[in-house]
Amino acid sequence: MGIPYSKQINAAFDQVTPLVASAFEVLQTTKNIAILLAVIQVCTVILLLLILLALIGLLFTMNPDLETERRILVTPAMQWLASWTIEASEKRKSFIGGLSLVLAIVGFVVWVRICYVRKVEEVEEDASKDDSGKKGEDFDAIKKGDTKR
Numbered sequence: 001m002g003i004p005y006s007k008q009i010n011a012a013f014d015q016v017t018p019l020v021a022s023a024f025e026v027l028q029t030t031k032n033i034a035i036l037l038a039v040i041q042v043c044t045v046i047l048l049l050l051i052l053l054a055l056i057g058l059l060f061t062m063n064p065d066l067e068t069e070r071r072i073l074v075t076p077a078m079q080w081l082a083s084w085t086i087e088a089s090e091k092r093k094s095f096i097g098g099l100s101l102v103l104a105i106v107g108f109v110v111w112v113r114i115c116y117v118r119k120v121e122e123v124e125e126d127a128s129k130d131d132s133g134k135k136g137e138d139f140d141a142i143k144k145g146d147t148k149r
Contacts, residue, residue, distance in 0.1 A: 057077070060070045 057074050060066050060074045
């Protein structure tokens with residue numbers, strides 16, 4: 001009596017095994033999506049915090065009653081930001097100049113390559129036009145057996 005039941009259990013187990021494997025894949029995908037959503041949420045919170053700071057700085061700047069707070073808080077922050085931007089722009093200028101030089105060299109190499117390929121194709125077309133009549137003569141000579149080879 002136990003044998004038919006064990007056959008049924010084995011058959012059920014064979015049917016469930018692929019479902020378990022597909023459920024594991026779904027769980028892995030769900031985990032990856034959850035991690036991605038967590039990263040997006042953290043980035044959103046950081047962006048909202050920066051927007052809040054910018055609005056508070058704007059309020060300090062625009063409100064005439066908060067002149068001393070503007071001098072104490074906003075002016076040093078803006079001076080630091082401006083100095084950082086100027087220092088970074090010097091580095092960016094050298095980086096952009098180097099990148100422009102590399103892109104110019106790559107563009108020149110691509111242009112030379114295209115011109116070379118076109119020139120080679122033109123030479124091949126000219127050669128194929130010149131050889132077109134000879135090919136028929138060679139085939140005729142092979143058919144007749146009058147070849148030198």
